[in-house]
Each structure stands twice: as structure tokens, then as C-alpha cells.
Amino acid sequence: MSKATDAAETDPQGERAVLRTDGVTKRFGGLTAVDDVDVEVQNGEIVGLIGPNGAGKSTLFNCITGTLNADEGRVYLQGQDVTDWPEYKIARAGLGRMFQETRIFGDMTVRKNLLLAAQEGGASVGNLLRRPDDSLLARTEELLDYVDLGGLADTRAGRLSFGQQKLIEFAMELMAEPDLLLMDEPAGGINPAMLENLIQYIRTANEDEEATIFLIEHNMDFVMEIADRIYVLAHGERIAEGTPEEIQNDQRVLDAYLGRE
Amino acid sequence: MSAESESNSGLLRSLVPPDQVDRLFGVCGAHGWKLLAASAVVGALPPLLGLQQGYYMTVISEMFLFAILALSWDIVGGQTGYPSFGNMAFFGIGAYTTAILIKDFAISFPVAMVVAGLVAVAFAAVIGAVVLRLRGHYFAIATLGVLLAAQQISRNLDITGGASGKILLEVPSGTVFYYLFLGVLVVEMGVVYYLSNTRFGFILNAIRDDEEKATAMGFNTTYYKTAAWMLASLFTGVAGGAYSLFNTFIDPQTAYNGAWNVELIAMALLGGSGTVAGPVIGAFGLHTVIEVVETAFVGWQLVLLGIVVIVTVIGFPEGAVGTLREYASEMEYYKRGGMAATDSGEEVSADE
Numbered sequence: 001m002s003k004a005t006d007a008a009e010t011d012p013q014g015e016r017a018v019l020r021t022d023g024v025t026k027r028f029g030g031l032t033a034v035d036d037v038d039v040e041v042q043n044g045e046i047v048g049l050i051g052p053n054g055a056g057k058s059t060l061f062n063c064i065t066g067t068l069n070a071d072e073g074r075v076y077l078q079g080q081d082v083t084d085w086p087e088y089k090i091a092r093a094g095l096g097r098m099f100q101e102t103r104i105f106g107d108m109t110v111r112k113n114l115l116l117a118a119q120e121g122g123a124s125v126g127n128l129l130r131r132p133d134d135s136l137l138a139r140t141e142e143l144l145d146y147v148d149l150g151g152l153a154d155t156r157a158g159r160l161s162f163g164q165q166k167l168i169e170f171a172m173e174l175m176a177e178p179d180l181l182l183m184d185e186p187a188g189g190i191n192p193a194m195l196e197n198l199i200q201y202i203r204t205a206n207e208d209e210e211a212t213i214f215l216i217e218h219n220m221d222f223v224m225e226i227a228d229r230i231y232v233l234a235h236g237e238r239i240a241e242g243t244p245e246e247i248q249n250d251q252r253v254l255d256a257y258l259g260r261e
Numbered sequence: 262m263s264a265e266s267e268s269n270s271g272l273l274r275s276l277v278p279p280d281q282v283d284r285l286f287g288v289c290g291a292h293g294w295k296l297l298a299a300s301a302v303v304g305a306l307p308p309l310l311g312l313q314q315g316y317y318m319t320v321i322s323e324m325f326l327f328a329i330l331a332l333s334w335d336i337v338g339g340q341t342g343y344p345s346f347g348n349m350a351f352f353g354i355g356a357y358t359t360a361i362l363i364k365d366f367a368i369s370f371p372v373a374m375v376v377a378g379l380v381a382v383a384f385a386a387v388i389g390a391v392v393l394r395l396r397g398h399y400f401a402i403a404t405l406g407v408l409l410a411a412q413q414i415s416r417n418l419d420i421t422g423g424a425s426g427k428i429l430l431e432v433p434s435g436t437v438f439y440y441l442f443l444g445v446l447v448v449e450m451g452v453v454y455y456l457s458n459t460r461f462g463f464i465l466n467a468i469r470d471d472e473e474k475a476t477a478m479g480f481n482t483t484y485y486k487t488a489a490w491m492l493a494s495l496f497t498g499v500a501g502g503a504y505s506l507f508n509t510f511i512d513p514q515t516a517y518n519g520a521w522n523v524e525l526i527a528m529a530l531l532g533g534s535g536t537v538a539g540p541v542i543g544a545f546g547l548h549t550v551i552e553v554v555e556t557a558f559v560g561w562q563l564v565l566l567g568i569v570v571i572v573t574v575i576g577f578p579e580g581a582v583g584t585l586r587e588y589a590s591e592m593e594y595y596k597r598g599g600m601a602a603t604d605s606g607e608e609v610s611a612d613e
């Protein structure tokens with residue numbers, strides 16, 4: 001699998017972390033939104049990323065996905081240096097992303113949203129000009145039933161409620177089966193009942209499908225419950241890393257959240 | 262079932278129940294190819310049943326022509342979300358290509374028409390690399406710029422006949438053009454219909470709905486946009502290639518007609534952009550209306566066009582087909598989704 005032929009293209013540390021960032025820095029004019037940040041996510045982990053508003057969490061995600069180009073530092077995906085790759089290529093290499101504001105294709109039916117997410121076959125002309133086959137259609141129905149939205153396959157996705165759209169976006173990632181899934185505030189703006197479901201879905205995906213997940217979250221109960229490890233950002237800097245218990249008892253973290261320097 | 266009858270109170274709803282409309286869409290969806298074949302046969306009948314060359318045949322041929330152009334516009338404008346004001350540039354390039362090849366190089370009409378399509382595609386590939394980087398208003402204005410530039414170039418060149426254009430005297434009969442435009446239209450409808458159910462078609466729609474999300478999902482959107490743009494230029498270029506002979510005359514004003522560009526956008530929007538039938542229905546409807554108004558109230562057709570566009574955009578932004586589809590799916594949503602949402606406690610307000 002590994003293309004270790006080109007030394008410059010691979011992770012110098014040689015490890016096979018699913019994701020590793022090395023000194024990633026991103027500036028907007030005078031503001032350093034992400035400041036020399038190292039993170040690492042191992043296969044099968046659920047890793048949390050927390051920090052006050054404006055800490056640079058989404059910006060770090062954007063640097064990982066290639067939506068933004070980091071000013072300094074490198075990003076390695078499965079040991080490959082993807083820092084200078086275009087965004088679509090990084091995604092195709094196995095990186096999935098759910099957005100903070102929830103984004104699905106509103107004027108397409110729910111079914112088409114899911115079909116689109118299926119990765120198999122790639123961008124070959126033959127695959128592009130083929131109609132979705134029965135196994136793919138069956139998988140779509142299965143996933144919709146799984147997230148309790150069965151029967152909505154032919155509905156225009158934009159008609160669904162915010163929470164339902166979030167579930168569709170999640171189902172799309174289950175369809176795509178990325179090596180690593182970045183989730184930006186999955187619990188934001190959804191009601192407690194649905195949050196319970198979502199936690200269950202994420203757990204199941206992690207345990208049964210071995211999905212590796214890196215998630216930003218403001219809901220502390222949620223992230224403490226679900227994450228194996230947590231990174232904390234404040235003012236663009238990584239100020240702590242550890243298990244949920246360690247983070248909860250870390251003085252610097254408490255200070256950052258209380259606004260003390 | 263009780264919820265259904267409650268919300269079915271409106272007169273419109275009782276006359277045309279949404280589920281009946283939905284069923285109609287279901288039938289159309291399931292028998293798309295048969296419907297297309299049947300339409301092709303119906304379209305082919307009039308000359309066989311005695312429609313003579315003349316005014317009516319010309320008007321119907323023009324309807325087919327506009328349907329080709331509106332559907333082509335919609336591949337990029339409606340399916341992919343890039344509203345172009347420069348599609349007539351492909352048309353003009355096609356028109357001049359056949360005119361020049363036939364008049365100056367004595368190439369046969371069918372060959373010239375194929376070449377016209379290919380030249381338009383090559384032009385689209387080059388131009389697309391630049392304009393498809395732009396979005397929204399910038400894209401619209403850039404494409405308009407391309408149209409005006411192409412028009413100006415044809416005015417200044419010798420080979421295009423300059424401002425006075427080119428006259429073509431030896432042309433096939435009106436019946437030939439009738440079937441030619443019909444044939445191209447049917448093929449194009451088949452292609453668009455087929456593509457709209459493939460992964461390629463889904464990707465175009467995804468680009469329209471949220472290009473950044475599509476990129477984040479691993480699609481190289483430039484590649485797909487350019488492919489759609491080239492496909493649109495192929496049909497537009499071929500149509501233009503036939504038009505110069507159909508019209509027996511071509512000049513910069515006719516070939517690169519900005520008013521037509523607006524007209525065909527109006528047709529696609531009116532009928533329902535992002536669908537196969539919408540732009541075609543819109544073209545037939547609007548061209549008929551324009552033709553009637555032009556005959557009855559000379560000079561008022563542009564005013565009418567303006568009114569029609571404004572009313573459509575405000576009242577039925579989805580167009581005829583889109584509005585109907587939305588109406589039809591309404592019941593579906595309340596029957597299944599609306600209920601499901603209530604069951605899972607969707608309406609519970611946030612606590613904390």
C-alpha cells in the first residue's frame with residue numbers, strides 16, 4: 001500500500017498515524033489563527049479537539065483538508081505528505097469532512113446525496129456514465145433506515161430539518177467510509193434526543209466499522225464521553241493533550257476556558 | 262390519511278391532488294425512454310400528415326431550435342449552476358463555421374455541421390478554462406464578454422464577411438431542417454436524460470448546490486464543469502451550424518444574438534431548469550407566445566419577455582416543472598418525513 005518510493009512525499013517519522021500535523025501555522029493578516037500545532041490521530045481512535053470560540057479549531061481542520069494552505073508546517077495522511085495537494089485529491093485519498101454549518105446538497109434528493117458519497121469506482125469515465133447499481137441502491141436504503149430516515153429517499157434534502165440534515169451528512173460519510181473523518185461540532189444545534197442517537201451512531205461506526213474520527217466539540221459532556229484523547233487549542237496554540245480525565249483536571253485548560261492567560 | 266384530507270382543503274388541491282401529480286411524475290420517471298420515443302414520433306408526424314413548407318413549418322422548426330438551445334444552456338446553467346450569458350457564442354461559431362466551410366471550401370453540409378460542433382467544443386474548452394473559475398455574477402458577466410468579443414471579431418474579419426455577413430443561397434428544403442432540428446433535440450434530450458441518472462449528472466447537481474462541499478467530497482469540480490460546458494457547446498454549435506443555412510444568411514448580429522441568449526435563459530427558467538422536460542416545454546411555450554405577440558403587436562415581444570421573466574422569477578422560481586414537482590413531493594414529506602421528525606422529538610426546544 002505505502003508509496004515509500006519518494007522520500008520527500010512521505011512522513012519523515014515513518015509512522016503510520018492516520019493523520020499527523022507537524023508545526024502547522026496559519027495566519028490571517030496579523031492574526032495567527034493556528035500557531036505551530038502538532039496533532040496525531042492513530043487508526044481506530046476517536047480524538048477530540050476543543051478550545052474557546054475563535055481558538056483556531058476550524059482553521060486547523062481547513063489546513064488539514066487543504067481548503068486553506070498552511071503558511072508553515074506539514075500535514076501527513078497515512079504517512080503521505082499531502083500538504084501541497086489540492087483539496088479534492090486529499091479527500092479522495094481517504095479524508096472525510098462534516099462541516100460546522102452542516103452542508104448537504106439541498107436541491108438533490110436524499111438518495112442522490114447518498115449515492116454521490118459512495119467512493120467505489122473512482123472517477124473513471126465508465127464509472128461516471130454508469131447508473132447506480134442495485135447493491136449501491138440497497139446500501140442507500142440500509143443507511144437511511146439505520147439513521148431512522150427511511151422513507152425519505154425521494155425527498156429533496158433541503159426540505160429536511162437541521163437535525164435530519166446532520167444525520168444525512170453523517171450517513172453520507174458512512175457511505176464514503178473515509179480512513180479519517182473530521183467532524184466540526186457534530187452536536188451543535190441538535191436536540192438532546194437526537195444527540196443521544198448521534199453519540200450511538202458515532203460509537204458504532206468507531207467500534208464496528210473501525211472508523212477513525214477527529215472531532216471538534218463545544219459540548220463538554222459529549223466530547224468527554226466519546227473521545228479517547230483530547231487536544232486543546234487556545235489562541236491558535238495547542239495548550240494541552242491527554243485523556244478526558246487529564247484534560248478536565250488541567251489547570252491551563254481551565255484557565256483558557258475562564259479567559260485567564 | 263386524516264391528516265391528508267385536512268391539508269387538502271384548498272380548491273387547487275382538490276382539483277389537482279398532489280399525490281396525483283406525484284403519480285404522474287412517477288410514471289414519467291419510470292417510462293422516460295418510452296415518453297421520449299413517443300414525443301419523437303409525434304414530432305415527426307406533421308410533415309407526413311401534410312404540413313407544407315412555409316410559415317408554420319418554420320415556426321415549429323424554430324421551436325425545436327430554441328428547445329435545443331435552452332436545454333444546452335440548462336446543462337450548465339440549470340444542472341451545474343453556472344448561468345451563462347454567452348452561450349450564443351457557441352451558436353455563432355457554429356454558424357460561421359458551416360457558412361465558411363460550405364461557401365469558401367465547398368464542404369458538404371453534413372460534414373460542415375459536424376465540424377461546426379467540434380469547433381464550438383474546442384472553443385468552449387479554451388474559454389472554459391478561464392471563465393469557469395469564476396462564479397455567480399462574475400461568471401455571468403465574463404460569459405457576456407466572451408459573446409460580445411466573438412461578435413466583434415466576426416465583424417472585423419474578412420473570412421466572416423465582416424459586418425455584412427454571408428449569404429447562403431443553395432440550401433436544403435425546410436423539411437430537411439424540420440427533421441434536423443427535431444433529431445438533434447431528441448438526441449440531446451436522450452443524452453441529458455441519461456446523464457441525469459448517472460454519477461456524472463449527480464456530480465453536476467452537487468456542484469450547483471454546494472461546490473465547496475463537492476470539492477471536500479473529493480470531486481475535481483473544474484473537470485466536471487468543463488465537461489458539462491463542452492457538452493452544451495456541442496449541441497449549441499451544431500444547432501448554429503444548421504441555422505446559417507436554415508436562415509440562408511448570417512451576420513454578426515444574427516449569429517451572436519444577445520437577445521436570444523436572454524430568451525433561452527427565460528425559456529429554461531420558465532419551464533423549469535435542472536430538468537429535462539422543463540427547458541423544452543419552456544421553449545415551446547415561450548416561442549409560441551413570442552410568435553403570437555410579434556404578429557399581433559409588432560415590437561412588443563421584448564416587453565412581454567421582460568414581464569414573463571419577472572413573473573416567473575418572483576412567482577415560480579422553480580419553473581413550471583419544478584413547481585409541480587415541489588407540489589407533488591409536499592404530501593410525501595408530510596406523510597413520511599414530517600411524521601418521522603415529530604416522532605423522534607425534532608421539535609423539542611434546546612435546553613441548558
Ligand SMILES: Nc1ncnc2c1ncn2[C@@H]1O[C@H](COP(=O)(O)OP(=O)(O)OP(=O)(O)O)[C@@H](O)[C@H]1O
Pocket residue numbers: 028031033051052053054055056057058059060100
Ligand atoms: N478566512 C478567514 N479570514 C480571516 N480570519 C479568519 C478566517 N477564518 C477564521 N479567521 C479567524 O481566525 C480565528 C480562528 O477561527 P476558527 O474559525 O478557526 O475558530 P474556531 O476555533 O473554529 O471557533 P468556533 O468554536 O467559534 O467555531 C478567529 O479569530 C477567526 O476570526
Ligand SMILES: [Mg+2]
Pocket residue numbers: 057058059100184
Ligand atoms: Mg469553528
